[in-house]
Amino acid sequence: MKATVIATFVAAAAALQAQTFSPDAEGFIRNWLVLAPIAVQEDSGATEIDRDLLGGEATIKPKPGDKVNVDGKILSWTPHQTSDYYIDFRQSFGAERGEDAAGYAVAYVVADDEMKVKLSIGSNDQCKVWLNGKQVIKFAETRTLDKDTDSADVTLVKGQNVLVFKVINEKNNWQAAARFLHGTTPVKNVHISATPQ
Numbered sequence: 001m002k003a004t005v006i007a008t009f010v011a012a013a014a015a016l017q018a019q020t021f022s023p024d025a026e027g028f029i030r031n032w033l034v035l036a037p038i039a040v041q042e043d044s045g046a047t048e049i050d051r052d053l054l055g056g057e058a059t060i061k062p063k064p065g066d067k068v069n070v071d072g073k074i075l076s077w078t079p080h081q082t083s084d085y086y087i088d089f090r091q092s093f094g095a096e097r098g099e100d101a102a103g104y105a106v107a108y109v110v111a112d113d114e115m116k117v118k119l120s121i122g123s124n125d126q127c128k129v130w131l132n133g134k135q136v137i138k139f140a141e142t143r144t145l146d147k148d149t150d151s152a153d154v155t156l157v158k159g160q161n162v163l164v165f166k167v168i169n170e171k172n173n174w175q176a177a178a179r180f181l182h183g184t185t186p187v188k189n190v191h192i193s194a195t196p197q
Helices: 002-018 089-093
Strands: 031-039 067-070 073-076 078-081 101-111 115-124 126-131 134-139 150-156 159-169 175-182 190-193
Touching (some): 031 089, 089 101, 115 126, 150 175
Antiparallel strands (some): 031 078, 101 190, 126 134
């Protein structure tokens, strides 16, 4: 009996990890794996955005529940589905620390074929974005969130692509949004997973 319950639990966990999601109607990624909050020095976003808080942040491939020691604090990678087109870090993860904080969001973007697209993002405040280990966007000032404030021409390879989004909040709101576009048309023929292949 006990072995059956354990086997059922393991199968359910594996099915959940294998689950994929589609972008929303506007192409925004709504399913992420998030690590937050990470304390940073007050009003230091412009310099903290260049500090590698994870020791290899560009090439991380976390799984749900993975634990990370950041400056002596243990944090867990948490699956997160947004309620709007953007991640609201402060509302969802900032109860303990919502200002002068950094967070990471990872999405595994699965493409059926290689495609040249535009990665379009917005953030509040500073951000860096990597795709498959290559930095493609950096913004080092404070701002409010708007759709599509920064973009980069990128290539999604056939199969899994790793999108890493680092966002720092100095004061007030702490948000991030990302989507892929063909010109002005949202890319919808991709799937999003919370686990690496």
